[in-house]
Amino acid sequence: MERSAIDLLDVLAFVRVVETGAFARAAERMGMSKSILSRRVARLEQRLGAKLLTRGAQGAQATDVGQAYFERASNVLTELDAAQEVVADAVTQVAGPIRLTAPLSFGTMHLAPVLAEFAELHPRVELDITLEDKVVDLVAGGFDLAVRIGNLADSSLIARRIAPVRRVLLASPAYLAQHGQPEHPRDLTRHDVLLYTYEDRWRFRVGNRWEYGRGQPRLRANNGELLRAAACAGLGICILPSFIAAPAIESGELEVLLRDFPLEEGALHAVMPPGRATTARVRALVDHLVARFGPEPGWDPCWRAKQAKAGRMPRKR
Numbered sequence: 001m002e003r004s005a006i007d008l009l010d011v012l013a014f015v016r017v018v019e020t021g022a023f024a025r026a027a028e029r030m031g032m033s034k035s036i037l038s039r040r041v042a043r044l045e046q047r048l049g050a051k052l053l054t055r056g057a058q059g060a061q062a063t064d065v066g067q068a069y070f071e072r073a074s075n076v077l078t079e080l081d082a083a084q085e086v087v088a089d090a091v092t093q094v095a096g097p098i099r100l101t102a103p104l105s106f107g108t109m110h111l112a113p114v115l116a117e118f119a120e121l122h123p124r125v126e127l128d129i130t131l132e133d134k135v136v137d138l139v140a141g142g143f144d145l146a147v148r149i150g151n152l153a154d155s156s157l158i159a160r161r162i163a164p165v166r167r168v169l170l171a172s173p174a175y176l177a178q179h180g181q182p183e184h185p186r187d188l189t190r191h192d193v194l195l196y197t198y199e200d201r202w203r204f205r206v207g208n209r210w211e212y213g214r215g216q217p218r219l220r221a222n223n224g225e226l227l228r229a230a231a232c233a234g235l236g237i238c239i240l241p242s243f244i245a246a247p248a249i250e251s252g253e254l255e256v257l258l259r260d261f262p263l264e265e266g267a268l269h270a271v272m273p274p275g276r277a278t279t280a281r282v283r284a285l286v287d288h289l290v291a292r293f294g295p296e297p298g299w300d301p302c303w304r305a306k307q308a309k310a311g312r313m314p315r316k317r
Helices: 008-020 023-030 034-048 064-090 104-121 173-179 185-190 224-232 242-251 280-293 300-309
Strands: 053-056 059-062 096-102 125-131 145-149 158-165 167-171 192-196 202-206 209-213 216-221 237-241 255-257 266-272
Touching: 008 023, 008 034, 008 053, 008 059, 008 064, 023 034, 059 064, 096 104, 096 280, 104 125, 104 145, 104 224, 104 242, 104 280, 125 280, 145 280, 158 280, 167 242, 185 202, 185 209, 192 224, 216 224, 224 237, 224 242, 237 242, 266 280
Parallel strands: 096 125, 096 145, 192 216, 192 237
Antiparallel strands: 053 059, 145 266, 158 266, 167 237, 167 255, 202 209
16 A cells, blocks of 8 residues: 555544544534545545444444554644644734633633633634543544643643642631631641542641641532532532632632641643644634733732731732
8 A cells, every 4th residue: 555545634534533523523623524524534444454433323433443543643634734834823824723621610710701802813713612620631632722720740741831820728707607717727627628529638838848637528529619609608618729719709708718828839731732832823822821811810819909908918828
């Protein structure tokens, strides 16, 4: 088989089917009929002499050899796309699709209006956004960019820090009136606590060392907005990132506790596969996120200003 016999559009059709999980969605994304796309994938399988996809009622999935081919082919297509962007960048054109994934709460509360601004500034960019809290494989999922919160694992991905993400210990005035206010992390053992699903204890800075605080679990959830609602209802004490907590702190529904015992600080990052990081449209979006959210995010002054006015400004860390 001669390599030149492979049609790049056939390869692209196959990659889009794997990314979307269905021939119909892939055809819609490529702007062609489902039958034509199906023939292109079949022709690719014939020329490679291997079955790349299994087709069923639930959609299409890559076979083992198909998955291996997809990972390499998608990288090649990304590099080709990046090469084409060099030309577009030379004439300052920011255009084309951007597939982005971000955490659910942050996406709905803060990212959505910023993406709307970016779309208005760059009408030739097509945004494809997925909001979910699980960490997805950017390459396998065909994503150009992820907005991630927390410490990043070592990988071949390109990361750019956007802004700090601070966490705060919180409770409602009604809960504190009934149960009292903790003065030290060890006091949490006498309190009901509201936890993220993956948590069982919290770590605080006590002097020059870290100490753990653990309370009596009252509720667990995988969503910060649900935990905020439970805390506002007086069910217990919780820890939330300030971008979720700020509205309730500003309104007085929640109070910040243990200000003298800082929690670990995380960060908001833009994370990209190496090939995507070179495209003009992705660079433009990352620059826009950095300009809108960094270096100090707008949501923190909401509660900082309130605490300063009350003479209870939390210590900087």
